[in-house]
Amino acid sequence: MELPSELETFVVHFGEMGSRWGFNRTVGQMLAVIVFTEEALNADQIAKMLSISRGNVSMGIKELQSWQLIRVHHKPGDRKDYFKPAGTIWELALQVLSERRKREVDPTLSLLRGQLMNEPGEYQFATERVKEIHDLLELFNTWFEDIHRMNPDSLKTLLKLGSGVGKVLDLKERLTTRDKS
Amino acid sequence: MELPSELETFVVHFGEMGSRWGFNRTVGQMLAVIVFTEEALNADQIAKMLSISRGNVSMGIKELQSWQLIRVHHKPGDRKDYFKPAGTIWELALQVLSERRKREVDPTLSLLRGQLMNEPGEYQFATERVKEIHDLLELFNTWFEDIHRMNPDSLKTLLKLGSGVGKVLDLKERLTTRDKS
DNA sequence: TATAATTTTCAGAAATTTCTGAAAATTCAG
DNA sequence: CTGAATTTTCAGAAATTTCTGAAAATTATA
Numbered sequence: 001m002e003l004p005s006e007l008e009t010f011v012v013h014f015g016e017m018g019s020r021w022g023f024n025r026t027v028g029q030m031l032a033v034i035v036f037t038e039e040a041l042n043a044d045q046i047a048k049m050l051s052i053s054r055g056n057v058s059m060g061i062k063e064l065q066s067w068q069l070i071r072v073h074h075k076p077g078d079r080k081d082y083f084k085p086a087g088t089i090w091e092l093a094l095q096v097l098s099e100r101r102k103r104e105v106d107p108t109l110s111l112l113r114g115q116l117m118n119e120p121g122e123y124q125f126a127t128e129r130v131k132e133i134h135d136l137l138e139l140f141n142t143w144f145e146d147i148h149r150m151n152p153d154s155l156k157t158l159l160k161l162g163s164g165v166g167k168v169l170d171l172k173e174r175l176t177t178r179d180k181s
Numbered sequence: 182m183e184l185p186s187e188l189e190t191f192v193v194h195f196g197e198m199g200s201r202w203g204f205n206r207t208v209g210q211m212l213a214v215i216v217f218t219e220e221a222l223n224a225d226q227i228a229k230m231l232s233i234s235r236g237n238v239s240m241g242i243k244e245l246q247s248w249q250l251i252r253v254h255h256k257p258g259d260r261k262d263y264f265k266p267a268g269t270i271w272e273l274a275l276q277v278l279s280e281r282r283k284r285e286v287d288p289t290l291s292l293l294r295g296q297l298m299n300e301p302g303e304y305q306f307a308t309e310r311v312k313e314i315h316d317l318l319e320l321f322n323t324w325f326e327d328i329h330r331m332n333p334d335s336l337k338t339l340l341k342l343g344s345g346v347g348k349v350l351d352l353k354e355r356l357t358t359r360d361k362s
Numbered sequence: 363t364a365t366a367a368t369t370t371t372c373a374g375a376a377a378t379t380t381c382t383g384a385a386a387a388t389t390c391a392g
Numbered sequence: 393c394t395g396a397a398t399t400t401t402c403a404g405a406a407a408t409t410t411c412t413g414a415a416a417a418t419t420a421t422a
Contacts, residue, residue, distance in 0.1 A: 006304055010311070013292050020203060020285050024410065038306040043369075053412045058370055079367060079420065089313040104201050111194050123187055125219040130191070132270040139340050146343030154347055159320050162327030165346055166335055205380065224399075234382045239400055260390070260397060363422100370417070378409070387400070392393105 003049040007036050011050070021096060022103060023067070026052060027060045031069060035092070040073045040082035067099050090152050101144055109137045184230040188217050192231070202277060203284060204248070207233060208241045212250060216273070221254045221263035248280050271333050282325055290318045 003011065011032040018028015029050055034041060041049075043057045050057075061083065064070045071086045085092060112134040121127060147155065158165070184192065192213040199209015210231050215222060222230075224238045231238075242264065245251045252267045266273060293315040302308060328336065339346070 004304060004307075007307060009292070009296070010307075013289065017285065017289055020281075022201060026410080036304075036307040036310055054369085055371075055413065056411055059411090062370085081369080089310060089317060093317055100201075104198065108194065108198055111190070115190070123185060123217075126185075126188055126191075126217040129217055129270060136270060136274055139337070143340040143343045146345075150344050150347065154344075156320070158346060159324040162324045163331050163335075164327075165339060166331060207380075235399085236383065236401075237381055240381090243400085262399080366419105366421080368417105368419075371415085372412105373414105374412090376409105376411070378407105380405105380407070382403105382405075384403105385401085387398105389396105389398075391396090 001041070001045040001049060003033065007033070010036060022100060023063055026050065026056060027063050030057065030060045031064055034064075034070055034083055035085050035089075040075075040084045042080040042082050044080070046083075068095055094148065097144075098148060101141070105137050105141055109134065109141065112137070182222065182226040182230060184214065188214070191217060203281060204244055207231065207237060208244050211238065211241045212245055215245075215251055215264055216266050216270075221256075221265045223261040223263050225261075227264075249276055275329065278325075279329060282322070286318050286322055290315065290322065293318070 011029050014032035015025040015029040018031065019025050021028070030046055033046060033049055043054065043061065046060075047054050047057045061070070064083075065072075069086055069092055070083045073082045073084055075082060087095070112130055115130055116127075116134060147158075150158070192210050195213035196206040196210040199212065200206050202209070211227055214227060214230055224235065224242065227241075228235050228238045242251070245264075250267055250273055251264045254263045254265055256263060268276070293311055296311055297308075297315060328339075331339070
């Protein structure tokens with residue numbers, strides 16, 4: 001199992017990108033070979049394709065599993081673990097977003113929450129900023145949770161509509177605010 | 182200008198977070214002191230508050246400016262540069278998202294685009310994945326661009342609605358598809 | 363249970379990133 | 393212009409992250 005040179009560009013690139021997503025270059029490359037290869041791959045194959053040590057692959061696999069991006073498969077009569085993507089491209093993308101939200105937003109949110117509990121109000125200016133950030137993240141969080149539950153097709157429709165949703169909202173407004181006028 | 186110990190927790194925390202957003206710990210801490218402090222700060226004050234070198238502050242400022250997160254101010258009779266956040270918390274958050282999109286999505290998109298041009302179709306499986314990722318990112322990109330233009334209030338409304346939008350869409354569907362039936 | 367196959371761990375090495383601080387460059391007032 | 397104030401640069405040092413590979417642990421087979 002060689003890394004086809006046609007794929008090399010992608011693998012290298014997704015390595016670079018991976019490091020922006022919260023895991024390191026090698027882990028990004030591992031994800032790339034797993035996603036772009038049709039058959040499931042075992043650890044030795046991955047090590048060989050990327051010219052990295054077996055131990056490194058083991059750690060990378062653990063990382064990708066903690067992100068729930070890959071899944072283990074077994075072949076009859078073979079004791080090795082084989083790995084495949086944990087879903088379609090669409091599902092993987094949502095999963096990356098979801099994990100990043102968890103790692104980037106949640107810890108901040110709980111810190112801010114805690115602080116707003118105590119905060120006796122001495123640093124008024126700072127406290128106001130804390131409140132603003134808190135509300136923003138909370139809003140984002142519930143929105144994302146909500147969105148994440150939608151089935152892919154509705155979600156795609158929604159994305160395609162973009163800010164066009166604004167217009168639909170106006171429409172809804174006109175239709176549902178009889179009580180207000 | 183001392184760093185009030187009440188703020189230390191936040192500054193440290195936003196340092197950690199900063200490194201998840203694409204800049205390093207120190208740059209994250211610099212952003213935090215600038216955002217949480219009411220008066221504009223100069224480079225020496227920032228260096229002192231965070232106990233880092235003057236040179237480091239200079240580099241951090243450049244970074245934060247490249248992200249368009251801070252802005253320089255001047256005081257009459259004072260030649261130093263003073264820095265303030267480049268907008269409200271809401272605007273800063275959008276700006277961070279916007280820059281991240283630019284740095285994480287755009288490069289991948291152009292690589293994929295280029296590849297789909299050439300690609301004579303030898304690695305069918307991989308090519309399909311390339312196409313899927315390409316379409317997904319393209320969809321996300323236009324959606325974000327669209328959304329980014331909305332004024333904060335409409336955007337807030339939209340976020341609050343969350344997947345409730347789905348219901349509104351159904352409503353719209355029923356109201357606008359007379360032509361189809 | 364013994365042993366062969368496989369995976370995981372982790373100490374130290376290698377690579378990368380970040381930081382310092384002195385020197386160079388820039389800016390501005392007189 | 394001159395020179396003091398300020399900012400920027402960047403080589404090397406320090407800190408951090410990632411990687412290797414051999415040993416330990418685990419798992420499955422016979």
